[in-house]
Amino acid sequence: MSTSVDLAYEQVRKMAANFEFKPAERINETELSKRLGASRTPLREAMNRLVAEGLLVFEGGRGFFCQSLNPDLLVHLYELREALETSAVRLAVERATGEQLQDIERYLSNIAPRYIDGTPAREIVSLDEEFHLKIASLAGNPELQNMIELTYERIRYVRWIAMRDKIDITHAAHQGIYEAIKARDVDAAIDAMREHIRTSHEEAIDTVEKAYSQLYVPRQQN
Amino acid sequence: MSTSVDLAYEQVRKMAANFEFKPAERINETELSKRLGASRTPLREAMNRLVAEGLLVFEGGRGFFCQSLNPDLLVHLYELREALETSAVRLAVERATGEQLQDIERYLSNIAPRYIDGTPAREIVSLDEEFHLKIASLAGNPELQNMIELTYERIRYVRWIAMRDKIDITHAAHQGIYEAIKARDVDAAIDAMREHIRTSHEEAIDTVEKAYSQLYVPRQQN
DNA sequence: GAGCACGTGTTTGTATGCAGAGTGGCTTCA
DNA sequence: TGAAGCCACTCTGCATACAAACACGTGCTC
Numbered sequence: 349m350s351t352s353v354d355l356a357y358e359q360v361r362k363m364a365a366n367f368e369f370k371p372a373e374r375i376n377e378t379e380l381s382k383r384l385g386a387s388r389t390p391l392r393e394a395m396n397r398l399v400a401e402g403l404l405v406f407e408g409g410r411g412f413f414c415q416s417l418n419p420d421l422l423v424h425l426y427e428l429r430e431a432l433e434t435s436a437v438r439l440a441v442e443r444a445t446g447e448q449l450q451d452i453e454r455y456l457s458n459i460a461p462r463y464i465d466g467t468p469a470r471e472i473v474s475l476d477e478e479f480h481l482k483i484a485s486l487a488g489n490p491e492l493q494n495m496i497e498l499t500y501e502r503i504r505y506v507r508w509i510a511m512r513d514k515i516d517i518t519h520a521a522h523q524g525i526y527e528a529i530k531a532r533d534v535d536a537a538i539d540a541m542r543e544h545i546r547t548s549h550e551e552a553i554d555t556v557e558k559a560y561s562q563l564y565v566p567r568q569q570n
Numbered sequence: 571m572s573t574s575v576d577l578a579y580e581q582v583r584k585m586a587a588n589f590e591f592k593p594a595e596r597i598n599e600t601e602l603s604k605r606l607g608a609s610r611t612p613l614r615e616a617m618n619r620l621v622a623e624g625l626l627v628f629e630g631g632r633g634f635f636c637q638s639l640n641p642d643l644l645v646h647l648y649e650l651r652e653a654l655e656t657s658a659v660r661l662a663v664e665r666a667t668g669e670q671l672q673d674i675e676r677y678l679s680n681i682a683p684r685y686i687d688g689t690p691a692r693e694i695v696s697l698d699e700e701f702h703l704k705i706a707s708l709a710g711n712p713e714l715q716n717m718i719e720l721t722y723e724r725i726r727y728v729r730w731i732a733m734r735d736k737i738d739i740t741h742a743a744h745q746g747i748y749e750a751i752k753a754r755d756v757d758a759a760i761d762a763m764r765e766h767i768r769t770s771h772e773e774a775i776d777t778v779e780k781a782y783s784q785l786y787v788p789r790q791q792n
Numbered sequence: 793g794a795g796c797a798c799g800t801g802t803t804t805g806t807a808t809g810c811a812g813a814g815t816g817g818c819t820t821c822a
Numbered sequence: 823t824g825a826a827g828c829c830a831c832t833c834t835g836c837a838t839a840c841a842a843a844c845a846c847g848t849g850c851t852c
Contacts, residue, residue, distance in 0.1 A: 793852105794851105794852090795850105795851090795852090796849105796850085796851080796852095797848105797850080797851095798847105798848085798849085798850095799846105799847095799848085799849105800845100800846090800847090800848100801844105801845090801846085801847100802843105802844085802845080802846095803842105803843085803844075803845090804841105804842085804843070804844080805840100805841085805842075805843085806839100806840090806841085806842100807839090807840085807841100808837105808838085808839085808840105809836105809837090809839100810835105810836090810837090810838105811834105811835085811836090811837105812834090812835085812836105813832105813833090813834075813835090814831105814833075814834085815830105815831085815832075815833090816829105816830095816831090816832095817828105817829090817830090817831100818827105818828085818829085819826105819827090819828080819829095820825105820826090820827085820828095821824105821825090821826085822823105822825085822826095
């Protein structure tokens with residue numbers, strides 16, 4: 349069964365992850381509830397879940413805001429991602445079945461043709477996420493997987509901007525991670541994953557810092 | 571400013587973390603709202619946050635339930651804890667200032683006398699958490715710290731039961747972790763933290779498995 | 793001209809009411 | 823006697839209403 353709360357949750361979550369709110373923008377509950385075709389009660393319940401997940405911020409007496417991504421937060425989220433994903437890859441090496449590995453291999457060769465210039469950044473990011481979530485699922489730990497997914501949603505919009513010209517490099521990195529897991533080489537797999545995330549991290553930081561200095565400085569609350 | 575939602579959130583969070591709901595028990599909103607002196611609307615908003623944090627479970631059409639801790643979930647949460655805390659300790663080695671380290675040292679010697687037989691398990695668990703959160707705060711990453719705290723809350727009740735006779739061992743392990751951080755030895759610090767968590771993990775699993783086989787099997791929903 | 797006070801319109805915070813789904817017990821029938 | 827269906831009661835899901843807090847613009851004062 350899908351309730352009004354679930355529906356609102358999914359929609360607002362998508363809106364937040366797809367950056368349809370301006371950073372640090374106050375979200376008008378009445379207007380949004382009208383747009384979603386529900387009343388404020390279920391909408392607020394949904395938004396409270398998103399606060400706990402870090403996609404929105406709540407300020408008593410003022411309402412809900414889009415969480416703005418400053419460089420510090422981005423560093424923290426990438427560190428979190430590294431913590432979670434290196435552990436996931438460690439567990440994946442231990443637990444992945446041959447069948448699961450074959451599935452990954454098929455997936456990688458299926459999507460290889462998409463990794464060419466001209467593919468939109470959003471699609472590349474989405475493919476990248478898909479690969480990482482597949483690896484995460486090999487770890488056999490739904491809690492870990494869930495946190496990884498959440499962290500992705502919080503950095504996704506930066507990656508849309510950052511993911512340029514890096515297309516073939518990403519694909520090569522994924523291949524490397526996969527090979528290491530297949531070889532059951534824990535250290536190599538962890539190193540490959542860490543290196544891959546750090547590269548992505550640096551690009552993202554670059555992007556945000558450029559955005560901060562050149563374009564637009566979101567207003568900080570608190 | 572502290573709203574009704576915040577108040578309800580804090581109280582229900584405490585109740586959940588302190589195991590005042592039976593595992594997998596349905597929570598009666600009307601009754602609980604009366605008990606907390608608020609109406610159902612803010613209570614439901616608070617409970618939705620706790621769902622996102624994993625302390626409660628929501629089932630459409632039936633309401634909110636206390637999340638029950640089965641052995642699988644416990645394994646997953648301990649793996650998560652290991653992922654988060656080994657990374658935290660890595661960052662702590664890099665970033666901790668001398669002043670912060672002195673603070674930890676003072677803390678450790680201040681609480682040393684409490685680590686004796688006869689101290690209630692709940693207090694020992696609380697001291698243990700406090701130490702780990704202090705280490706986590708040295709990492710200088712609020713997102714990481716927040717996830718560590720959340721993970722603690724979800725396993726706390728098992729630790730109350732599991733934490734017996736292990737009192738001096740815990741204290742020794744903490745000393746070891748601290749020494750390694752102070753010596754800026756990343757590998758030693760990570761190993762010490764990992765070993766410490768795994769010991770705790772095994773005890774917790776033991777406890778839950780015993781509880782499952784002997785005492786009480788919470789009803790699984792789903 | 794700058795800053796403060798006031799008032800109005802807007803938005804949030806929470807209580808409440810009602811419809812409908814869920815639950816459990818009772819009856820009835822095989 | 824056991825199981826299935828029905829009925830009544832309870833509880834959730836959501837909309838709405840109202841009060842209180844906030845934001846902003848205007849006018850007054852220094």
